[in-house]
Amino acid sequence: MSSIADRIAALFRIKANKALDRAEDPRDVLDHSYVQQQELLQKVRRGVADVATSRKRVDLQVHRLRQSAEKLEGQAQQALSVGREDLAREALTRRTAVNSQLAELQVRQASLQADEEKLSLAAQRLQAKVESFRSQKETIKATYTAAEAQTRITEAVTGISEEMGDVGMAVQRAQDRTDQLQARAGALDELIASGVLEDATLPAGRDDIQAELEAATASASGGVEAELTRLRARLPASATGPAVEAGGAREAPPERSEQGKTS
Structure with missing residues (x-):
């Protein structure tokens, strides 16, 4: 049962990947990746700026502590010159505490300086990678656009060829x-x-x-006369005299009926 479920899940993943491949544009994906890299570069640069700011603050504290230590040493020397050994001892005690703080801040200062250098180097390397990716991105986008245009042209030509084939078959x-x-x-x-x-277009009859x-x-048309001559030759001799005149047939007078003879 689990194998069937795994196969169904794999089938759904394949279908989803195919749908994503059809829906997404590689150029958009490249642009999105470039934007993400730029955002990461900006974060690294902000980190470098924050570390540099912290180091500057430590530098100021170190400078102030050094000034304070020098001042306390001067006060101790001045107290001794006027015979105030107690004041000189107090000033030297405070200077010792200041020197202790100064030593801790110098360690912090060195650590921040190292962190700043590391982040600066990382930012430079990341900047170089982002620039390289940008060039590669533009090259890939141009190649993809050209391939897409070529594909559309090929599909159009193929469609025209198929259409012309259909037209040829229709012709x-x-x-x-x-x-x-x-x-x-x-x-x-x-x-x-x-x-x-x-x-059916001829007259009836x-x-x-x-x-x-x-x-x-x-x-x-000349065969009519020949046919008439042939027909005349077949007529009785008594009918040819009055019936034929001037080379043509003239209608003979109607014969009297048997009833007329009787009357």
Whole structure:
């Protein structure tokens, strides 16, 4: 059970890391790290300033104690010159206490001086590291920006290529469809011309024989006279005289019906 829980937790960590990688910008991370380093450098500099201030205060106390010790020594000498040995003893006693304090302050002064030097050296080293990081940061940011721009251009070009491929396929499909429609139209024209299909645009009552007759008449207008001569030759001899005149057929008078003859 614990192994399954561990695997689920690892899966969630992987998903979270991927989400963070997509969300965060490395340039922002670098800028944030640079700001943190600057803040750390400022803290070190403030520490150096605080130590230097403490040392200055100790220096002033040391200077005052030295002045006090010199003054007490002068007072003791002056007391002895006037015969006041008691005052001279008191002055020397106080000078001993001052010298004791002075010795302690000098130790403190030396310690603060060493701390100040160490912090100053650390601040200088940190300053050099911050400057080096800043240069490296700007280089990485410029490289990342260039890579990001190149990636966008490549993606755009790839998208255009894919789109042009789709357009080419669409053009090819349109061309194939056009060829099919043209072939179908040609086949229909051939079927209409051969009489298999009727042309719905023609007037009612027209048939294939009439269409053939019209086609023959339009293609060979001189064949009409030849056909008439052939038809005249097939008529009886009695009908050719009155019915034909001036090279043409004239309508014969109607025959009388059987009923008229009877009457």
